[in-house]
Amino acid sequence: MEVTYRVAGMGDMDELVRLRLEYLTADFGELDSVQADGIRSVLPDYLQRHLCDDLHAEVACCDGKLVGTCWLLVAEKPASVAFPHGRTAAVFNVYVDPDYRRRGIARELMTRLIAKAEQLRLDRLELRATAMGYELYRSIGFVDDESSHTAMNYVVGQ
Numbered sequence: 001m002e003v004t005y006r007v008a009g010m011g012d013m014d015e016l017v018r019l020r021l022e023y024l025t026a027d028f029g030e031l032d033s034v035q036a037d038g039i040r041s042v043l044p045d046y047l048q049r050h051l052c053d054d055l056h057a058e059v060a061c062c063d064g065k066l067v068g069t070c071w072l073l074v075a076e077k078p079a080s081v082a083f084p085h086g087r088t089a090a091v092f093n094v095y096v097d098p099d100y101r102r103r104g105i106a107r108e109l110m111t112r113l114i115a116k117a118e119q120l121r122l123d124r125l126e127l128r129a130t131a132m133g134y135e136l137y138r139s140i141g142f143v144d145d146e147s148s149h150t151a152m153n154y155v156v157g158q
Contacts, residue, residue, distance in 0.1 A: 001062055003100070005108055008057035008069065010048070015066040016057060017043050023095035027130060058112045060096070060105045068096035070109040072116060072125070083123035091127040106133070110140055 008016060020043060025031055031039075051057060054075070060068035071093040079086040091113060096105045117125055126145075129137050145151075 003067070003103070003105060003108075004061045005112060006059060006061065008051065008059045008066075010051060012057075012059060012066065013044055013047055013051075015059075016047060016051075016069065019066060019069045019095055020093055022097070023093050026095065056113070056116050057093075058109045058116075060100070060109055062100065067100045068105045068109055070094040070106070070113050072113050074120065074122065085121060085123050087120065087122045088124045088126060089117060089120075089122050091125050094127075094133060106136055107140065110136070114140070 017040060021031065021036060021039060024039070047055070050073075054073060056072040056074070058070050058072075059066050070091065072089045072091055074087065074089045077083065077086050077088060091110075094106060094110065096109075114125070125142075127137065127142065129142070
């Protein structure tokens, strides 16, 4: 079994949607049909507008099938002490099919994503680690966010 790696393109749209839904199911539990159908209906348009622009996706392939992916969403912000060039990115949707885990695929995908971040001259990569991914991220250099600020969210419309 040979695994190959590459940058995702527009021709990978259906597989990227499938892997996104698999990631969300693994992270949040089984999605109901309304949730899954809603994501399936909006995600292709999002990918069409962002992929290969401010969204970079790495994929792992085996026997013609995508078996893993990770995404990097670049954002430009006003420069600050924490990001002097004003360019940061969020890492998300790090996912490997369960049949292909524990083979270094996620590590290779992340290594490739970090190389892309360096090429883009980003100041910082941010991610929210699941319990399963935490040790991998630590081992490749991610550190716990130690900020004097408290992360908060506001859900619009609720």
